[in-house]
Amino acid sequence: MAMEYFDEKIVPILKRKLPGSDVSGRLIGAAPGPSAALTTMQLFSKQNPSRQEVTKLQQQVKTNGAGVTVLRREISELRTKVQEQQKQLQDQDQKLLEQTQIIAEQNARLAELERKLREVMESAVGNSSGSGPNEEASGKRRKTVVSIDSPRKSKRLRNRK
Template sequence: MAAVVERVDGCVGSLDSDSGSPRQCSPPPEQPHQNNPLLALPIVAIENILHFLSYDEISLLRAVCKRMDTICQRILNQGFLKVERYHSLCQRQVKAQLPRRESERRNHSLARHADILAAVETRLSLLNMTFMKYVDSSLCCFIPGKVIDEIYRVLRYVNSTRAPQRAHEVLQELRDISSMAMEYFDEKIVPILKKKLPGADLSGRLIGSTPVAGPSTSLTTMSLLAKNTPSRSEMTKVQQQVKVNGTSMTVLRREMTEIRVKQLEQQKQLQDQEQKLQEQTQVIGEQSARLAELEHKLRELMDSSAAAPPGPLHQRRRVLCCGRHVCRGVGKQQWVLSLHRA
């Protein structure tokens, strides 16, 4: 009776019960491209063909073989970098059209575009912190290709729509799939990748072995423990702290903008008050000159009436009436002058 055995190199063969030698094994799975015309093409040609597919479909093709896995990993990594550059380009174009004042930005037609792009930037930062550490170490690729497709969909929607929906409505699908991808990566894949990090085996052997008694034993253990990578909770705390700091900075910038606006308004009011003060000073000067002229006329009338001989009664009454009118005019001018001074 033959039993199936698996060799270390991955070949599968059958072992006879009589003889202890295995039979001829099947060809290794690394060489299917020799009989497949598609996989026999150059890598550049295969990449150009795969670019007609979505990133989600490319991520599913990684299970075909090792050659296809390598090509798809490269395309996924390049896709994440390309979508980051495309987002930066879109954000620069929108910011160039927005006014500088925060109060004017809220009522601008591109306000929702800016909100959506800012939310996408936050999501890209989270994905970068979660995946790119291990991607740069060549331990894995950017696995969730569907997230790249969704980010492209949101960016194209923002560029092609004049009045987009609110940010939480547009980004609902992106938040859901990216959150699920990051949680699965942290819970299922990161523990495996941490063992493959450079120096992980050495630190594991040093920590797991029985330490030799000596004064530096505790120090060595503490230094090795301190080199461990941060946990998910620590990363979450750091992200929350960064978010809180960003919110506080936004509030401070808004307050500074409001203070500057109030300062400009007060300066304008001071200029208006100075102009009004100059006008009132000019009016007071004119009234003072007129008052002096009326007082001079009154004195002349009083002197002429006192020096003139007694004449008819109607002439005396006429002089007295003129004096009364002049006195009334002088009193009115003094009353106006007192009001201006008050």
């Protein structure tokens, strides 16, 4: 963002004030540090800009520095927010994993209960079809099986049987 600002605002000003020089190549292509400062100083010494122009450029540099400081602060805040969101995502992933495990356990219990229910139903049906000394008990079981298999009937209809 600072580079874009530099390219859009400062380079055109320097090109107008320093005709015939390749300002963008010298300033942008130069690595930051003493070599860049030397290149800039050489550029200024060749063209002899006025004090007013130098003062304007210094003010722009100060303004840009303040803008960079603000941007760094914003970046820091955004990094903090990203870290918070990553922590939140990790917590949610952990909860999701726990819930998935609970669902799997409940599905296993449900399957076991369904299997036991089928066994009880089959044993109740199997006992009621056979004849023997426990006919009275098997008759009671049959009624129980009928009431389990069919929807609930009114008391009057249940007593008719």
